Amino acid sequence: xxxxxxxxxxxxxxxxxxxxxxxxxxxxxxxxxxxxxxxxxxxxxxxxxxxxxxxxxxxxxxxxxxxxxxxxxxxxxxxxxxxxxxxxxxxxxxxxxxxxxxxxxxxxxxxxxxxxxxxxxxxxxxxxxxxxxxxxxxxxxxxxxxxxxxxxxxxxxxxxxxxxxxxxxxxxxxxxxxxxxxxxxxxxxxxxxxxxxxxxxxxxxxxxxxxxxxxxxxxxxxxxxxxxxxxxxxxxxxxxxxxxxxxxxxxxxxxxxxxxxxxxxxxxxxxxxxxxxxxxxxxxxxxxxxxxxxxxxxxxxxxxxxxxxxxxxxxxxxxxxxxxxxxxxxxxxxxxxxxxxxxxxxxxxxxxxxxxxxxxxxxxxxxxxxxxxxxxxxxxxxxxxxxxxxxxxxxxxxxxxxxxxxxxxxxxxxxxxxxxxxxxxxxxxxxxxxxxx
Amino acid sequence: xxxxxxxxxxxxxxxxxxxxxxxxxxxxxxxxxxxxxxxxxxxxxxxxxxxxxxxxxxxxxxxxxxxxxxxxxxxxxxxxxxxxxxxxxxxxxxxxxxxxxxxxxxxxxxxxxxxxxxxxxxxxxxxxxxxxxxxxxxxxxxxxxxxxxxxxxxxxxxxxxxxxxxxxxxxxxxxxxxxxxxxxxxxxxxxxxxxxxxxxxxxxxxxxxxxxxxxxxxxxxxxxxxxxxxxxxxxxxxxxxxxxxxxxxxxxxxxxxxxxxxxxxxxxxxxxxxxxxxxxxxxxxxxxxxxxxxxxxxxxxxxxxxxxxxxxxxxxxxxxxxxxxxxxxxxxxxxxxxxxxxxxxxxxxxxxxxxxxxxxxxxxxxxxxxxxxxxxxxxxxxxxxxxxxxxxxxxxxxxxxxxxxxxxxxxxxxxxxxxxxxxxxxxxxxxxxxxxxxxxxxxxxxxxxxxxxxxxxxxxxxxxxxxxxxxxxxxxxxxxxxxxxxxxxxxxxxxxxxxxxxxxxxxxx
Numbered sequence: 029x030x031x032x033x034x035x036x037x038x039x040x041x042x043x044x045x046x047x048x049x050x051x052x053x054x055x056x057x058x059x060x061x062x063x064x065x066x067x068x069x070x071x072x073x074x075x076x077x078x079x080x081x082x083x084x085x086x087x088x089x090x091x092x093x094x095x096x097x098x099x100x101x102x103x104x105x106x107x108x109x110x111x112x113x114x115x116x117x118x119x120x121x122x123x124x125x126x127x128x129x130x131x132x133x134x135x136x137x138x139x140x141x142x143x144x145x146x147x148x149x150x151x152x153x154x155x156x157x158x159x160x161x162x163x164x165x166x167x168x169x170x171x172x173x174x175x176x177x178x179x180x181x182x183x184x185x186x187x188x189x190x191x192x193x194x195x196x197x198x199x200x201x202x203x204x205x206x207x208x209x210x211x212x213x214x215x216x217x218x219x220x221x222x223x224x225x226x227x228x229x230x231x232x233x234x235x236x237x238x239x240x241x242x243x244x245x246x247x248x249x250x251x252x253x254x255x256x257x258x259x260x261x262x263x264x265x266x267x268x269x270x271x272x273x274x275x276x277x278x279x280x281x282x283x284x285x286x287x288x289x290x291x292x293x294x295x296x297x298x299x300x301x302x303x304x305x306x307x308x309x310x311x312x313x314x315x316x317x318x319x320x321x322x323x324x325x326x327x328x329x330x331x332x333x334x335x336x337x338x339x340x341x342x343x344x345x346x347x348x349x350x351x352x353x354x355x356x357x358x359x360x361x362x363x364x365x366x367x368x369x370x371x372x373x374x375x376x377x378x379x380x381x382x383x384x385x386x387x388x389x390x391x392x393x394x395x396x397x398x399x400x401x402x403x404x405x406x407x408x409x410x411x412x413x414x415x416x417x418x419x420x421x422x423x424x425x426x427x428x429x430x431x432x433x434x435x436x437x438x439x440x441x442x443x444x445x446x447x448x449x450x451x452x453x454x455x456x457x458x459x460x461x462x463x464x465x
Numbered sequence: 466x467x468x469x470x471x472x473x474x475x476x477x478x479x480x481x482x483x484x485x486x487x488x489x490x491x492x493x494x495x496x497x498x499x500x501x502x503x504x505x506x507x508x509x510x511x512x513x514x515x516x517x518x519x520x521x522x523x524x525x526x527x528x529x530x531x532x533x534x535x536x537x538x539x540x541x542x543x544x545x546x547x548x549x550x551x552x553x554x555x556x557x558x559x560x561x562x563x564x565x566x567x568x569x570x571x572x573x574x575x576x577x578x579x580x581x582x583x584x585x586x587x588x589x590x591x592x593x594x595x596x597x598x599x600x601x602x603x604x605x606x607x608x609x610x611x612x613x614x615x616x617x618x619x620x621x622x623x624x625x626x627x628x629x630x631x632x633x634x635x636x637x638x639x640x641x642x643x644x645x646x647x648x649x650x651x652x653x654x655x656x657x658x659x660x661x662x663x664x665x666x667x668x669x670x671x672x673x674x675x676x677x678x679x680x681x682x683x684x685x686x687x688x689x690x691x692x693x694x695x696x697x698x699x700x701x702x703x704x705x706x707x708x709x710x711x712x713x714x715x716x717x718x719x720x721x722x723x724x725x726x727x728x729x730x731x732x733x734x735x736x737x738x739x740x741x742x743x744x745x746x747x748x749x750x751x752x753x754x755x756x757x758x759x760x761x762x763x764x765x766x767x768x769x770x771x772x773x774x775x776x777x778x779x780x781x782x783x784x785x786x787x788x789x790x791x792x793x794x795x796x797x798x799x800x801x802x803x804x805x806x807x808x809x810x811x812x813x814x815x816x817x818x819x820x821x822x823x824x825x826x827x828x829x830x831x832x833x834x835x836x837x838x839x840x841x842x843x844x845x846x847x848x849x850x851x852x853x854x855x856x857x858x859x860x861x862x863x864x865x866x867x868x869x870x871x872x873x874x875x876x877x878x879x880x881x882x883x884x885x886x887x888x889x890x891x892x893x894x895x896x897x898x899x900x901x902x903x904x905x906x907x908x909x910x911x912x913x914x915x916x917x918x919x920x921x922x923x924x925x926x927x928x929x930x931x932x933x934x935x936x937x938x939x940x941x942x943x944x945x946x947x948x949x950x951x952x953x954x955x956x957x958x959x960x961x962x963x964x965x966x967x968x969x970x971x972x973x974x
Binding site: 228232285287288289291294295301304305307308309361365 | 800
């Protein structure tokens with residue numbers, strides 16, 4: 029009984045993270061019913077992954093920029109520009125794909141460095157610099173392409189967008205065995221890692237999640253991974269871009285939660301002055317964040333170009349808005365300091381499932397835009413509601429309306445801080461590692 | 466002659482847990498300049514907020530009579546209708562609007578919603594002439610100096626037909642010339658029948674303009690001194706301001722003081738925006754191993770500015786001077802340089818400059834020295850939790866766990882987190898700026914014990930504080946600052962509140 033209550037209390041404290049995940053599952057189930065099962069057909073699941081991969085790649089960089097308290101409006105134009113650069117390098121100049129891809133990522137880094145310089149060292153707000161960048165790099169895309177699309181690309185590059193890992197059974201089996209091996213292997217690795225981590229935490233006598241919660245969460249995620257593995261394996265196997273994405277999510281999640289760089293990013297977004305006075309080189313961190321964003325935007329541009337098999341003047345238009353929406357739906361805070369890579373991925377998937385499901389239902393872009401807009405508004409509105417509620421003291425559901433009686437900020441200020449009781453209940457972990465890719 | 470214009474009787478104002486004002490009485494006569502004196506936090510500003518309607522009439526006890534009629538103000542505009550205008554220390558002007566627009570802001574000269582610009586500028590010009598400011602009324606506020614902005618505030622007050630003008634620390638942000646001009650204007654307005662209440666720390670200014678001085682200490686009126694009875698003397702005011710019983714307790718310590726750790730020489734800092742103001746003038750000081758050194762000074766004396774400019778030039782411009790550690794000159798021009806040389810600075814404003822309030826305790830503690838927990842850029846989070854738990858225990862941080870968000874802790878516990886952060890960076894010199902501000906008495910004792918412990922460990926500690934008993938209770942030596950100059954260096958054996966206040970109010974030419 030007390031174990032159950034402990035788990036419920038823990039769940040309440042993580043309402044936002046769990047809530048967004050539950051929302052994704054509900055949306056998937058809803059469309060599964062509405063589309064008469066088409067949504068989760070193996071071919072469509074594969075499509076979902078491939079279609080959303082470049083938005084998800086962008087969302088990784090975007091959530092990092094947003095955590096630091098900035099924004100990047102230029103990523104769609106940068107992705108389009110890199111597509112154009114790749115077209116010129118590969119199709120016009122005849123570069124090999126293995127030379128062109130690193131070269132394109134380097135160009136992306138330079139673009140990011142250009143913007144990072146103005147933002148970090150000159151001090152122009154990121155909104156302005158990247159709004160300018162949105163125009164500048166769209167212009168450069170048009171100039172590079174001379175207003176015409178470049179096509180076709182060699183098969184090796186196209187594989188980045190629409191290719192699959194090879195079928196090791198040689199087409200004799202219904203299931204793609206390589207995918208099954210990878211999927212089961214990854215699931216096993218996740219299980220072992222989770223249990224090991226929990227043991228270490230117990231050994232050091234550190235706070236742990238309640239056992240029931242840990243078990244349910246881990247089993248659920250393992251089952252989910254196995255289901256996706258099965259679905260992918262029964263179509264054409266693992267898309268190459270999924271491997272790329274998985275590696276990026278693992279690396280960047282670790283980077284944001286465990287590296288000095290990631291922790292400095294959270295510190296800057298949480299309180300810039302305090303970060304500066306703690307000796308954090310805030311300008312260098314900001315600069316690097318935008319260089320990183322440039323590289324990821326370049327990668328997204330390459331994936332997109334590879335998928336379309338053409339570099340187009342309008343390529344990447346609107347990507348910035350989708351990736352920003354993904355980050356915010358995934359729990360990032362507008363004022364910075366809060367957000368996770370995993371959350372942004374879930375946010376991106378919510379957008380992706382909505383897109384895909386509504387397309388299957390035959391809803392036009394008009395309704396799609398309307399509904400996506402409302403979802404963004406509701407997700408962030410839920411955040412604000414949640415925050416006000418916990419600011420009213422405690423996170424137990426019984427106190428949910430307490431925030432209405434909280435005095436206005438002006439009164440609060442004059443009150444000596446020493447008399448504020450320590451709030452025991454609300455222990456949230458905005459950046460801790462409940463999320464596994 | 467002595468006709469009362471304002472009588473405040475039995476004013477008591479409580480905030481949750483604290484009595485800010487207790488049975489305060491204030492009588493101001495028509496046509497006089499009445500000064501209110503007291504230490505930082507004595508309740509002067511609270512009293513003026515009560516008077517001007519910032520705190521509505523039902524949020525405090527007591528009566529206010531203005532021109533023999535009772536006042537129940539609910540808002541500032543109620544008090545302004547009666548001719549009571551307050552000018553806050555932080556000027557309430559809009560930088561991009563013109564002088565004339567600012568003067569008539571919220572009180573526009575208009576017909577049917579349309580502003581009459583000709584009339585506005587004409588009236589503004591007349592008001593500017595009254596305050597002796599020769600500026601074009603259409604000049605944007607941001608293009609004139611702070612001193613002139615202060616005059617615009619007064620012109621704005623005159624436009625509301627002010628009878629009682631309240632000035633909260635009007636010269637705190639001004640240079641000497643502008644201060645002098647402002648004081649002349651107050652006397653000039655007195656000649657025109659305007660009564661003024663002026664809150665000030667600067668005793669020489671008070672002697673220059675005040676007809677009466679009311680002293681407030683710990684939320685109570687101590688006495689009112691009158692010029693015509695020959696009572697306004699510096700000694701008398703100081704005695705009134707500080708003469709409280711030393712009831713609070715400080716931990717016992719026997720200092721073992723070693724070699725000199727840090728020495729600052731000829732430190733000069735200019736104001737970051739106002740280039741005509743030098744905030745710290747040629748300050749030199751030192752601190753030794755195991756020693757607690759106090760920096761005393763009134764608001765605006767330049768204590769925080771001195772500390773922050775030394776700590777990675779985080780305040781001011783055109784900073785000059787030299788810093789020595791163990792006799793060797795060191796470079797502290799960025800925060801990371803300062804930290805690398807073993808200097809730590811815990812800010813007076815922990816909410817804005819000290820803590821990441823949306824993060825938990827452990828991440829705040831590790832923030833300044835994350836490298837100590839990391840290998841090749843990767844942080845060992847288990848080790849981090851272990852370290853944080855160690856500080857939670859040793860500093861007695863009251864929180865359910867080190868994963869608790871710092872924004873939800875009490876002031877005392879937040880301060881312990883800030884101190885833990887800097888202790889973890891393993892400094893040789895700690896500069897603690899108002900370490901007990903906003904902290905209740907019990908937690909204060911804990912902070913004093915921590916400071917004593919740091920000194921016993923052989924750290925050099927500099928404490929900046931506005932509370933003189935606190936400095937006297939914990940320091941081995943106290944420097945006093947006044948208007949950016951170090952005016953005294955007093956060993957604890959010779960220090961008393963009176964001597965310190967004497968140096969703190971001393972003017973250097």
